[in-house]
Amino acid sequence: MPLMLGLSPNVQTLIADLVQSVPHETVRAASVHTKMVAGKKYLYAREKIATTFRDRSLGPADDPAAIALAGDLRSAGKRARERSKLVTLIKRAGVPFPSKDMARLMSALSDAGLFAKGAVLVGTAAFQLYPCVVGALLSKGSLQTQDLDLAIATVAIRSEEPLLEILRVANPTFRALSGLDPRAFPKRFIADNGFAVEILTPVRSRADADSTPIRGLRASATPMQFLNYLIRDAMPAVALVGSGVPVTVPLPARYAVHKLIVAQRRQPGSLKRPKDLGQAMELIEALAMSEPNALEDALAEARARGPEWRRLVAASLKEIGWK
Numbered sequence: 001m002p003l004m005l006g007l008s009p010n011v012q013t014l015i016a017d018l019v020q021s022v023p024h025e026t027v028r029a030a031s032v033h034t035k036m037v038a039g040k041k042y043l044y045a046r047e048k049i050a051t052t053f054r055d056r057s058l059g060p061a062d063d064p065a066a067i068a069l070a071g072d073l074r075s076a077g078k079r080a081r082e083r084s085k086l087v088t089l090i091k092r093a094g095v096p097f098p099s100k101d102m103a104r105l106m107s108a109l110s111d112a113g114l115f116a117k118g119a120v121l122v123g124t125a126a127f128q129l130y131p132c133v134v135g136a137l138l139s140k141g142s143l144q145t146q147d148l149d150l151a152i153a154t155v156a157i158r159s160e161e162p163l164l165e166i167l168r169v170a171n172p173t174f175r176a177l178s179g180l181d182p183r184a185f186p187k188r189f190i191a192d193n194g195f196a197v198e199i200l201t202p203v204r205s206r207a208d209a210d211s212t213p214i215r216g217l218r219a220s221a222t223p224m225q226f227l228n229y230l231i232r233d234a235m236p237a238v239a240l241v242g243s244g245v246p247v248t249v250p251l252p253a254r255y256a257v258h259k260l261i262v263a264q265r266r267q268p269g270s271l272k273r274p275k276d277l278g279q280a281m282e283l284i285e286a287l288a289m290s291e292p293n294a295l296e297d298a299l300a301e302a303r304a305r306g307p308e309w310r311r312l313v314a315a316s317l318k319e320i321g322w323k
Helices: 009-021 064-092 100-111 163-170 227-231 252-265 272-290 292-303 307-320
Strands: 031-037 040-049 052-060 120-122 147-151 175-177 188-190 196-202 212-214 219-224 235-239 245-249
Touching: 009 064, 009 235, 031 064, 040 064, 052 064, 100 147, 100 163, 100 235, 100 245, 120 227, 147 227, 163 188, 163 196, 196 212, 196 227, 227 252, 252 272, 252 292, 252 307, 272 292, 272 307, 292 307
Parallel strands: 120 245, 147 196, 196 219
Antiparallel strands: 031 040, 040 052, 120 147, 175 188, 188 196, 212 219, 235 245
């Protein structure tokens, strides 16, 4: 395993400035222009949602409320441009960032408010954001993926648009894959370029079916064991996309321990097993330098959940040669 490379103090300062500013933005950045409608001048905001531009009327150009809102939008645009400079500097320093397809998906999901409502990025989509969280470069080879897994803790989550329509903002070719029951909501969505999105939810009882309807998204989720441990106390993060896209990811220590567990549950010969162990090892090394107490707490909680949990964790730790 190559020596873990920590990010320089200057880069970590840039990241801290970005992380501090993005969640506090309450106004979506937009350009403002005027348009004549029936002989009267109106103010419009042009907003970019993923790859799509949308015009939104603010009101008559002489209306004080519309003028004030236009000023707020212009100020938000200025702040967004400053954040974009931070993102560019961080990326130029060698910090990995999402692919174009992944970036569009993260933007669409964030703009739709799903992360604010409790959705959590899991899997490699989350792992590729951890360099900014743990302050260390992680293997780029582990970051390549054409899958985005979204964990939903509560089936009561709601959206103004069905999940499929949100995904089509990022890529119009997304379609739902029907399961065995054509009457059930779909639980997997795929685009023409092969990019796939799947919804996951924690197992609540042994009687759980293969899919759990999430009516507010018009989608179904696959119940997954150990997921409740992974997404508990999930944290805000910022994707290096545009002016910074706010998302939610598992705590890196929980992610690492979860990977230790699921690696042992894979079928023999599974190609995902070495990927799980590799991601766990990289995060464990990074956390041992930056947050050793967080790592120990996550391990202690997992071990306290029973002998099976202890067995799985111990087996993976032995396999990766960690004490």
